[in-house]
Amino acid sequence: MSFKSKNIGTIYMDNFDYAILRLLEADGRQSYVGLAEQVGLSKTPCWARVQAMEKEGVIRGYRAVVDPAALGLGLTAFIQVSIEFGSHAAFEAAVVAHPAITECFTTAGDGDYLLRVATSDVGALDSLLREDLCLLPGVQRFSTKICLKTIKDGGPLTRTAEFARRAARR
Numbered sequence: 001m002s003f004k005s006k007n008i009g010t011i012y013m014d015n016f017d018y019a020i021l022r023l024l025e026a027d028g029r030q031s032y033v034g035l036a037e038q039v040g041l042s043k044t045p046c047w048a049r050v051q052a053m054e055k056e057g058v059i060r061g062y063r064a065v066v067d068p069a070a071l072g073l074g075l076t077a078f079i080q081v082s083i084e085f086g087s088h089a090a091f092e093a094a095v096v097a098h099p100a101i102t103e104c105f106t107t108a109g110d111g112d113y114l115l116r117v118a119t120s121d122v123g124a125l126d127s128l129l130r131e132d133l134c135l136l137p138g139v140q141r142f143s144t145k146i147c148l149k150t151i152k153d154g155g156p157l158t159r160t161a162e163f164a165r166r167a168a169r170r
Contacts, residue, residue: 011058019038019039020046021157022158023038032046075118076147076150077145079115079144080144081113081133087138091113093137100132111142
């Protein structure tokens with residue numbers, strides 16, 4: 001399997017690379033020795049593969065997954081935003097700088113962007129919408145959906161890629 005690298009073009013990945021990624025997605029803190037043992041390589045080739053995938057942007061980083069509720073952020077909402085033509089750069093810069101907006105996606109169809117926000121409760125969400133988001137550059141209108149329960153969050157991308165590879169072979 002190959003992918004387009006941000007840095008040098010097309011990179012070829014084999015089953016060892018996918019196995020390494022699958023294991024790192026499950027536990028990014030494991031040692032190279034443990035990782036190598038699980039995929040059937042020695043430590044040095046395993047380390048070299050991880051380093052190459054980091055260099056090429058396949059692995060973009062490592063982080064702790066924090067429970068929002070543990071930080072008092074018990075409400076997640078998705079906000080579809082339509083903006084004025086020509087305001088995209090200013091809107092995107094404001095979104096990147098806003099701490100309550102945890103994710104932002106450009107979309108096709110109704111609306112221009114989909115935002116994911118985290119707040120403490122409905123009152124805080126109302127304040128965010130009325131006092132902050134409506135003032136972002138170019139905002140014409142928005143529609144909000146409140147998340148009642150998260151069923152799946154941050155699923156492993158290696159499983160998605162493997163599913164896509166199998167589907168392409170059909």
